[in-house]
Amino acid sequence: MNQPSVPPAKSAVFFSTPFTPGVLALLALLQFLLSGCGETGNAANGAPPPAAVKAAQPLAQSVTEWDEYTGRVEAISSVEVRARVGGYLEKVNFTAGAKVNKGDLLFVIDARPYKAQLNYAIAELERAKSKRELAKNDWSRAENLVKAKAISTEEYDTRAKGWREADGAVQSAEANVYAARLNVEYCEIRAPINGRVGREMLTAGNLVTGGDVTVLTNVTSIDPVYVYVDADEQSLLKYRRQALQRKPGAAELKGTPAEVAVADESGFPHRGQLDYVAPQENRATGTIALRGVFANPDELLSPGLFARMRVQGGAPYDALLIPDRAVGTDQAQRFVWVMNQEQQVEYRKVTPGARIGEMRVISDGLRAGEWVVVEGQQKLRPGAKVNPERIALNSGQGT
Known part of the structure; x- marks a missing residue:
C-alpha cells in the first residue's frame, strides 16, 4: 500500500550577518538615553529635597514695654510782640527767623517825644523838691515858735500841713519821672523770651499804636x-x-x-x-x-x-524674643515653626506679647534654646525636613 508522500522537513535558517561599528555605536547611545530617562523618573517619584531655611534660637533678655x-x-512759650507806646517805627533790628535771646533789641520807636516828657517830669520833680524844702523850713521854725507861744497852734498845723503836701508833691513828681523814663525805655522793644523770632509785621517808617492793637512780630521758644x-x-x-x-x-x-x-x-x-x-x-x-x-x-x-x-508701659522683665516676621497667623491663632534635632519642623502655637522694634516677645509656647525658623517658612508642612542655616539673633535688627 502506497504511503502518502510527506514533504521533506525544512531546516531552521540562522542569519549570521555581522554588525558594523556604526550600528554598535547607535545601540550604545540608545541604551544610555533609556537609562537616563529611568533615573529621572525615579527622582520625580521620590521625596522632594529639604527646604532651605534660616533658624535661630530665641533671644533671652530684659525688655521694657512702651x-x-x-x-x-x-x-512751651509763644509770645506776640506788641508796642507799649505809640510812635513812628525807626528801626527793625533783627533778621526774620533768627535765634534771639531774652532782652535782645528787636524794634526802635522814635523816642524824642518821650524824652521831652521825661525832661519835663524831671524839672517838675526839682520844683517839687524845692517847695518841699521851703515847707520843711517853715515847719521847723513853727515848731520853735509854737513852743515859745509866738504863734498859735492853728498856724503851726497849717505849716505842718504845707510840709506834708509838699512831700506828697515830691513823691508824685518822682512817680511821673519813673513813668516817663519807662516810656523812653519802651521805645526799645526787646525779645521777651529765648527762641526764634518770626517775620516783622511792620517796617521802619510806619506809625505804631501802643497797646493791644498792633502785633509787630512773635517769638517762639x-x-x-x-x-x-x-x-x-x-x-x-x-x-x-x-x-x-x-x-x-x-x-x-x-x-x-x-x-x-x-x-x-x-x-x-x-x-x-x-x-x-x-x-x-x-x-x-x-x-x-x-x-x-x-x-x-x-x-x-x-x-x-x-x-x-x-x-x-511697665517695669522691665525677662522675656524670649524672636523676629516678628517669624510669627505666622492661622485664622485666630499665632504660630511658629520649631525645628527638632532631626531637622524636622513642628507647628507650634504661641502667645505673642509686645513688639520691641523688629522683635516680638513670645509670652507662651516657646522655650529657650529651641530652634525657630525665621526665614523660608512659607511652604513648610508639619514633619517636613529642612536644610537649615543657623543664625544668631540681634535685638536691634531681628537677624
Whole structure:
C-alpha cells in the first residue's frame, strides 16, 4: 500500500550577518538615553529635597514695654510782640527767623517825644523838691515858735500841713519821672523770651499804636518743647496703677519716662518725661491728653511737626524674643515653626506679647534654646525636613 508522500522537513535558517561599528555605536547611545530617562523618573517619584531655611534660637533678655502714640510738637512759650507806646517805627533790628535771646533789641520807636516828657517830669520833680524844702523850713521854725507861744497852734498845723503836701508833691513828681523814663525805655522793644523770632509785621517808617492793637512780630521758644498726644482710658488706668505701685497713695504720672521721634527718624532718639495729664477725659473722643517735655538743643523738634511719642508701659522683665516676621497667623491663632534635632519642623502655637522694634516677645509656647525658623517658612508642612542655616539673633535688627 502506497504511503502518502510527506514533504521533506525544512531546516531552521540562522542569519549570521555581522554588525558594523556604526550600528554598535547607535545601540550604545540608545541604551544610555533609556537609562537616563529611568533615573529621572525615579527622582520625580521620590521625596522632594529639604527646604532651605534660616533658624535661630530665641533671644533671652530684659525688655521694657512702651505704648506708642501720635501727636504734635508744641512750643512751651509763644509770645506776640506788641508796642507799649505809640510812635513812628525807626528801626527793625533783627533778621526774620533768627535765634534771639531774652532782652535782645528787636524794634526802635522814635523816642524824642518821650524824652521831652521825661525832661519835663524831671524839672517838675526839682520844683517839687524845692517847695518841699521851703515847707520843711517853715515847719521847723513853727515848731520853735509854737513852743515859745509866738504863734498859735492853728498856724503851726497849717505849716505842718504845707510840709506834708509838699512831700506828697515830691513823691508824685518822682512817680511821673519813673513813668516817663519807662516810656523812653519802651521805645526799645526787646525779645521777651529765648527762641526764634518770626517775620516783622511792620517796617521802619510806619506809625505804631501802643497797646493791644498792633502785633509787630512773635517769638517762639524752641528748647525745651512739648509733645501732646491722646491716650485711651485703658492705658491711663495702667499708668496710674503702676504709679501706685511705685508710690502707694499717689497715682502721679509726672516723671514717667517718654521718648519721641519725628517723621524721618527711626527709633525714638529724643528722651524726656511726662509732665502733664489732663484732669478729665474728652467725652467726644474717649481719650485723655498727655504731655511730654523734651530737650531740643538741635532744634529738630520744631513746633507744629507731627511726632511719634511712646510712654513706658511697665517695669522691665525677662522675656524670649524672636523676629516678628517669624510669627505666622492661622485664622485666630499665632504660630511658629520649631525645628527638632532631626531637622524636622513642628507647628507650634504661641502667645505673642509686645513688639520691641523688629522683635516680638513670645509670652507662651516657646522655650529657650529651641530652634525657630525665621526665614523660608512659607511652604513648610508639619514633619517636613529642612536644610537649615543657623543664625544668631540681634535685638536691634531681628537677624
